[in-house]
Amino acid sequence: MALPKRIIKETERLMAEPTPGISAVPHEDNLRYFDVEISGPDSSPYEGGKFKLELFLPEEYPMSPPKVRFLTKIYHPNIDKLGRICLDILKDKWSPAHQIRTVLLSIQVLLSDPNPDDPLANDVAQEWKTNKEQAIATAKEWTQKYAK
Amino acid sequence: MGNSNTKRSDDYSSHSRRKKSKEFIDQRINYGSLVTHGIYTAQPEYDIDVVREFILKKKLSPFYKGMEDYSDNPFPSSATSTPDNLTIPSTQPYEPTLSIASSTENNDDTGSQCSKTRVSRKGSLDSSRRRSRHSSFSSMKNRRGSYKSDVDDASTSSSPITPDSHQNSLKVEPEHPLYSKEEFFKYPIECPICFLYYPRNINYTRCCDQPICTECFIQIKRTFQNPEPTCCPYCVQSNFGVTYLSPDSEEYYEQYNILVKSKEEHDPEYEKLLSQGSTPGKKRKNSISYTDPHIVSTDDIYPGWMLKYEQHQREQQRLEAMRVRNFNVQVNNNAALALLDAFFQLPIENQNSHSHSRSHPHSHSHSNTNSSSNRQHRNHTLQTFGNDLEELMLLEAIRRSLADENNNNNNNQSEEQGNLNAIEESNEVVVLNDDEHDNTSNISIRNELEEATEHIINLNLSSSNEDHTTVENTIDNATTTTSATNNNNNNNNTSTQ
Ligand SMILES: [Zn+2]
Numbered sequence A: 001m002a003l004p005k006r007i008i009k010e011t012e013r014l015m016a017e018p019t020p021g022i023s024a025v026p027h028e029d030n031l032r033y034f035d036v037e038i039s040g041p042d043s044s045p046y047e048g049g050k051f052k053l054e055l056f057l058p059e060e061y062p063m064s065p066p067k068v069r070f071l072t073k074i075y076h077p078n079i080d081k082l083g084r085i086c087l088d089i090l091k092d093k094w095s096p097a098h099q100i101r102t103v104l105l106s107i108q109v110l111l112s113d114p115n116p117d118d119p120l121a122n123d124v125a126q127e128w129k130t131n132k133e134q135a136i137a138t139a140k141e142w143t144q145k146y147a148k
Numbered sequence B: 001m002g003n004s005n006t007k008r009s010d011d012y013s014s015h016s017r018r019k020k021s022k023e024f025i026d027q028r029i030n031y032g033s034l035v036t037h038g039i040y041t042a043q044p045e046y047d048i049d050v051v052r053e054f055i056l057k058k059k060l061s062p063f064y065k066g067m068e069d070y071s072d073n074p075f076p077s078s079a080t081s082t083p084d085n086l087t088i089p090s091t092q093p094y095e096p097t098l099s100i101a102s103s104t105e106n107n108d109d110t111g112s113q114c115s116k117t118r119v120s121r122k123g124s125l126d127s128s129r130r131r132s133r134h135s136s137f138s139s140m141k142n143r144r145g146s147y148k149s150d151v152d153d154a155s156t157s158s159s160p161i162t163p164d165s166h167q168n169s170l171k172v173e174p175e176h177p178l179y180s181k182e183e184f185f186k187y188p189i190e191c192p193i194c195f196l197y198y199p200r201n202i203n204y205t206r207c208c209d210q211p212i213c214t215e216c217f218i219q220i221k222r223t224f225q226n227p228e229p230t231c232c233p234y235c236v237q238s239n240f241g242v243t244y245l246s247p248d249s250e251e252y253y254e255q256y257n258i259l260v261k262s263k264e265e266h267d268p269e270y271e272k273l274l275s276q277g278s279t280p281g282k283k284r285k286n287s288i289s290y291t292d293p294h295i296v297s298t299d300d301i302y303p304g305w306m307l308k309y310e311q312h313q314r315e316q317q318r319l320e321a322m323r324v325r326n327f328n329v330q331v332n333n334n335a336a337l338a339l340l341d342a343f344f345q346l347p348i349e350n351q352n353s354h355s356h357s358r359s360h361p362h363s364h365s366h367s368n369t370n371s372s373s374n375r376q377h378r379n380h381t382l383q384t385f386g387n388d389l390e391e392l393m394l395l396e397a398i399r400r401s402l403a404d405e406n407n408n409n410n411n412n413q414s415e416e417q418g419n420l421n422a423i424e425e426s427n428e429v430v431v432l433n434d435d436e437h438d439n440t441s442n443i444s445i446r447n448e449l450e451e452a453t454e455h456i457i458n459l460n461l462s463s464s465n466e467d468h469t470t471v472e473n474t475i476d477n478a479t480t481t482t483s484a485t486n487n488n489n490n491n492n493n494t495s496t497q
């Protein structure tokens, strides 16, 4: 199956105009599969960290959202221990007008702005709500430990 | 179970396709056609006959083969498109358009008039001419039904034309009397969904006036997972629908000229005009209601969807009822067995939660042969305590069988529940497709989750030969990776296609 022009163009544009703090590189033998790296946003507990993710464009893309997952361990109320991400545009709020770039930007924003009221990792969310200082300290610690 | 439902809907759609496809003959419409160009490979669920009907009624843009790269002039014509053997009075009014509209149907003397119009149209950008153009447009429209006589009138009234210029012109524009192919495809527009370039007569969203090609528009649909009305991909407004301005219309022609002129004269306003959506030159102020008759909505092109959804829901309810019934039967059986056990007064150790419900018949028969004195004792006790005890025993038996049930399924159940939650909460399994959704048992949903995870992991393994579980600082995938290896063959098949 030939790669749709849209995927080729998105990839070209990602390469030609990279977004600061985000990189996405397709595998040579599978152009639907991307190695992603997102830098922890400044003044967030993830600052200084480099987080690896994997991103896969399913056959139905862009009518279905990409599948994205953190590979680097991260302490975040909306990311579970398998690296799965709770983000509306990756589920029911997906629109084919979104792109790889907008998805990764949204994930970057999620790092700056965790949402413990819509948790995926319940224990983390609980900590985030009841003892925010400790939660942030743990997030920083994990960043130092796993995301260097 | 779920498969039968899927099969049924497949049969339904293939049946309707078979029934109608016999009658289908593609037509050229405004240099486009009635068949898709395969941007999307999924089995279509929209009603293609309805879509074609809308295209023929000029309520949707025809299908065009999208151009991969932008070019101001993707189809430059040969020099013959503007023959110079014609002398056209600069004050030539728009009457010739009338005959040109019918030129494709008449091989006599009309071809060169096409050229004539084109030339005169170039000069048409001064406002007085445009105005005169307007009137002839409407008269042309009104008189379309009676081409022949119009043509005859036109050809007799116009000056004689040389035969070869006529031939050349016909080759240049065999399908569209108002625009040459070159003109028609000039300054194409990008569809923001498929990233391909199309002629300017693209569809526009009713809500926020953004372009969308027909092939992309018809892909947007309600799903069983999200049966709500579809949303605009750009502004997320509900009840997605599009408008279309036919290139045969006066309005389109006017806007075409505004754009082409500003582009060719390097007007700095050009970009601004372009950004004005469907109506450059007079930006559309409001969104158009989804009930407006000019709108084509998602529901219009998925006419049977609600019925299919209701059928799907009934099927779900049937499966759910079946599950509940099976569960109840099991509970009742367990309760009855437990009650019998109680009757036979088996030693309490044999009744603890380790004994699987299926083993009861054995212990039952065993105890049956065991002793008849037990039975007498039991009868005696029962008579002593009467109905109260019977009730108590029944309750206890039910309680125990439920506990038993829980114990037996404990691992599976909690794992499945966890995975179900994970599905709901995570992006990993994004959309269960219809088949998968039809499989309503927990187990199949759980498998689906694993597959989705495996899929990513598998690709990862096969493409990089690097086991992520062994890489430090990465997430422990032990469980999912194991199952990934189990299903390696399957997944390799799907992932390498
Ligand atoms: Zn498109």
Ligand SMILES: [Zn+2]
Binding pocket: B205, B206, B207, B208, B209, B232, B233, B234, B235, B236, B237
């Ligand atoms: Zn919109």
